[in-house]
Structures are given as structure tokens and as C-alpha cells.
Amino acid sequence: MELFMIFFGAIFFNNFVLNRFLGICPFLGVSKRIETSVGMGMAVAFVMTLASVMTWLLQGLLLNPLGLGYLQTIVFILVIAALVQFVEMFMQKVSPTLHKALGVYLPLITTNCAILGIAILNIDYKYNLVETIVHSLGAAIGFTLALVMLAGIREKLEINDVPDAFAGVPIALITAGILALAFSGFVL
């Protein structure tokens, strides 16, 4: 039950993009086409889960025993950057098709605050390893959901007659705001 709550809580109630405002850059940058937003979402899900596990282990095995909790941010950034780079190399060798599908998004994720956010949140909430994985997966699905939803709306907006002053980014921001409003309705 606890895991269930964490999972759906991360998708809807605490949606990373729409309620926590993390990962806004890819949210606006890669949400022009549903196809690319799905690709980005998958890549984020992949990296998020992997990075959370890595950072959780590092926190538990290295930082806490040494009393270096305050190095969290810089260590996590180091880990995530190295991990993404490693995954990219690994993917290129093992599965070129997957690399083609996700490859362009991977470097974008390296310094994404949503990834760093989930890693730090997992520690803050004092989750165990299973909870960490479930939380990250939920957060990634929530991120993908928000991204695909905005992409769907923006694809429709493209063929609509948007006033000049709102065309492009402004209308996307307004759309994202209304979308976030809908998601904040989950808060009890």
C-alpha cells in the first residue's frame, strides 16, 4: 500500500513538472511533437531510475558513514553525469537501435534538475531502496505524462490561429500553466 501511494503520488499529486516545477527545460523544449516527447520521457525514466539507485547507494555507503552529507549535490551531479555518459556508450555498443531512439535525449538529461531533484528527494524522504526505485519510476512516468500531454496540446495549437503576441513560447507557457492548474486539483 505504501509503495502504491508513493508510485501514484509521484505521478499525479506531486507531478515533477507540474507541481514541483522540476525539469521545465525539457518540458518546454521537447514538447513540440508527441513522438519526440515520448522518446524524451523514456530516456528520463531510464536515467532517473538508474541514477536514483546509484545515488541512494552512494549516499548510504559513502557519504553517510563519512559524515559528508553536505557534499550530496556535487557528488550527485558527478554521478549522474558519469552515469549518463556511460549509459550512452553502453547503449551505442549493445543496442544501436535504442541508442538511435534515445541517444539525442541522453546528453540533455545529464544536467537535468528533475534527475538531481529525485535523487535528493529520495534521500530527504528517507526511502529504502525499493521505495526509491518505485518513487523514481513514478516520477518519470509523471514527467512523461506531463510532457506527452503538453505535446499533444501543442500539436493542436500549431494549426490554430494563435494571436501574434501569444504565438510560440507564450502560448506554450500559458498552456503549461493551465495544465499545472488541473494537476494541482489532486491536492486534498
Add this chain to the structure above:
Amino acid sequence: MEFLVEIIKPVLSLTVLAVVFGGILAWADKVFAVKKDPRVDEIIEVLPGANCGACGYAGCAAFAEAVAKGEAPVNGCPVGRQKVADEIAKIMGVSAACDDECLKARLVCQGSDDVAKTKMIYHGIDDCRAAVLLHGGDKTCPYGCLGLGTCVRVCPFDAISMGDNGLPVIDAGLCTGCNKCRDACPKGVIRMVPEGSAVLVACNSHDKGAAVVKACKVGCIACGKCVKVCPEDAIALVDNLAVIDPAKCTNCGACVEACPTKAIIRL
């Protein structure tokens, strides 16, 4: 002593972490190295790098890959023009300058404002494709160039400019043979001609001689003089228009001399 340890501990652990990660990445780079065509990177270097997609590929990298595989032509980047094409050709070890197969766009009409008659004064959208909808445009000759510059605007290489006489001028040096102007021209008055050809039937009219003379001073009247004078039998009359077979033509220029209306020109 206590605070020294407090300083050394984080510095040391971070350094160790960084070195470990660096080592893993260096090892991974060797182990997971994918054999990539080195030419791909070289081509990416010389491309403009705007990832505009004008070549039809997902970006400069995708285009470079296609070139290295031989799927895309070396001159496939419309933004980089000849300069980039030359450099890619150098990397690929082929010549960008082509022989007979290389086609250049040529205007097959000499009906400038002073030699071609008009049947009306056109006041409308400044585009050949619009003008042609109104009784085929203002020229009396139904095959002639309307001179409103649609080809000038569609050319991605700035190879076409509007001349003073109301006809577009194609710079063969800049033309890459992309066919865009030929496809855009509603009159079909731009034709793709092998670069090596030095003589050109610069008329597009399929009308009978009498009608051509009424409409234009430099039209092909299908008199057949060029056919007779050609020593290589390279010219034939097809539907009231002289057509040169580039495979047989030796660019001797006998037809240019013989043509009574000067419809055949030397380039």
C-alpha cells in the same frame, strides 16, 4: 588537526570518486568503442552545423552519416553550397565537379520584353504561378517565360537573378541541379541540361512557325535548317521544336550559325 581532517576528507573522497568515474568512462570508451566511419566526423566538421534539415535528413550528423554510406550526394547540403560540397567531396575522395551527367538548369526562352509580344497588361500577384492562371499569363507566346521571378525565389542557392530584360539569369556556377526551379516554373521553360553542352535551343514553343513569328522574334519556327546543317545528326524536330541530343552533339556550333531566328544560342 581535527579541522584538517574535516577538509581533507571531502577533498579526498571527491577526488577518489572523480578518478574512479573517470577510469570507468575511459575503460568503457575502449570496451564499448563502436567502429565509426572516421569520415562521418570529418564531414560533420565541414558542415554548417545548423541542423536545419534542408537536406532532408534529421540533422547535420544524420546527413554526414548518409554521405559516408554513399546514400546522400556530396552536394546535398543546400546551405553550405559549393564550398561545403567541395570539402565533403575531398573527404569522400570524389570529385564534386561533374562531367556530362551533371545537370544545370537553363532557361529555354529568349522572349525578353523587347522581342516577345504581350497580349495584355498583367496587374496581379507578382508570381508566375498566379499569372499563369489568368489566360496563361501576359505573353502572347503560350510557352514563354513570364518573367515574374518565381524561379528566383525558389532557388535555394541564389543562382537565379532577374535580368534587366525581364528574364531570369541562371548562374551555372552556383546551380546545383536541384530541380527546384524547373518544378516550380508553371511554363516548364526551365530545362535541365548537361553541364558540358555549349549549344542550347533557347525556345520552348511548340507552336507552328507562323504563330511563333507573330508572338516572338527569337522563337524556334521549326524550319529544320539546324537539322540539315548538323554534321552529327544530333538535332531533330519534335512537335515543332528543335531538340538537340546531348549524347551526339559535339558543340560545333553549325546550328547556331544556321538558325534564322537566333533561337539556338551558344552558351
